[in-house]
Amino acid sequence: MKVVLQRVKKASVTVDERTVGEIGPGLCLLVGIEKGDSEKDAQFIARKIVELRIFPDAQDRMNLSLGEIGGGVLAVSQFTLAGSLKKGRRPSFDKAEQPDRACVLFDYFVDCVRELGIPVQTGEFAAMMDVALVNDGPVTFILESHKSTPS
Numbered sequence: 001m002k003v004v005l006q007r008v009k010k011a012s013v014t015v016d017e018r019t020v021g022e023i024g025p026g027l028c029l030l031v032g033i034e035k036g037d038s039e040k041d042a043q044f045i046a047r048k049i050v051e052l053r054i055f056p057d058a059q060d061r062m063n064l065s066l067g068e069i070g071g072g073v074l075a076v077s078q079f080t081l082a083g084s085l086k087k088g089r090r091p092s093f094d095k096a097e098q099p100d101r102a103c104v105l106f107d108y109f110v111d112c113v114r115e116l117g118i119p120v121q122t123g124e125f126a127a128m129m130d131v132a133l134v135n136d137g138p139v140t141f142i143l144e145s146h147k148s149t150p151s
Contacts, residue, residue, distance in 0.1 A: 001041045001109070001145040002032040002081040007054055011074040011133035013123040020129075021121030026071030028133045031109060032081025033102040034095045034146075041145035042105055046112035049073075054139060062139075066118055073113055076123040076131055077106045099126055 005027050012022040027049065050066055057063040066073070082096035097105065103125045113120050123129045 001034065001037050001045050001105075003045055003049070003143045004030040004078070004081065005049060005052075005141050005143060006133060007136045007139035008074075009134040009136045011131070013074060013076055013121075014130045014132075015124050015127045020124055021074050021076075023072035023074045023119075023121055025069060025136070026118075027066060027073050028131070029073055029075045030078040030081060030131075031075055031106060032078050033097040033105050034082045035097050037097060037105055037145065039105070039108055042109040043112050044145050045143060046109055046116060048143060050113060050116040050118055052141075054141070067116075072119040072121065074121050074123075074131075074133075075106075075110055075113070076129060077102070077125050 008023070008026060008028045010024050011028040012019055014020065029049070053065050054062050055064040055066070055069045055071070079093065079096045079102065080091070083091040083093050084095065085091055096102070106125060110120050110122055123131070
C-alpha cells in the first residue's frame with residue numbers, strides 16, 4: 001500500500017458536484033492499493049497513521065497524534081499511486097490491484113482506522129472525484145507498507 005498523507009485544516013471530496021466526504025482538522029489520505037497488498041498492510045498503515053506525531057503541540061513542535069488533536073481522516077482511493085513512470089511517456093498500472101479486490105482492501109483499511117477511534121470520511125471508489133484541501137504547514141508524507149512492514 002502507498003499512502004500520501006497531508007495534514008489539513010479542512011478537506012472535502014465531491015462527486016458530480018455533490019459533497020460525499022468532508023473533514024475539519026486532520027489528515028487527507030490518498031490511498032493506493034497494489035497487487036500483493038493484504039489486510040496486514042492495511043492494519044500496519046492504519047495504526048502508523050493514527051499514531052504518527054505530526055500535529056503541533058503548544059510549542060509548535062510536531063508532537064501530537066491524530067487522536068490527541070481530535071482530528072478526522074478523509075480517505076480517497078487513488079489507484080494512480082500504483083502507477084509507474086519509469087518507461088515511455090504513458091504510465092503503467094501493472095502494479096495496481098484489480099478494482100474488486102482493491103475496493104475490499106480500501107474498505108478494510110477505512111474500518112481499521114475507525115476501529116482505532118478516528119472518524120473517517122471517504123470519497124466514492126472508482127468515481128471521478130474532486131478533492132479540495134487546505135494543507136496545514138504544508139505537511140505531507142508518503143508511507144509505503146512494503147518498505148515499512150516488519151518481516
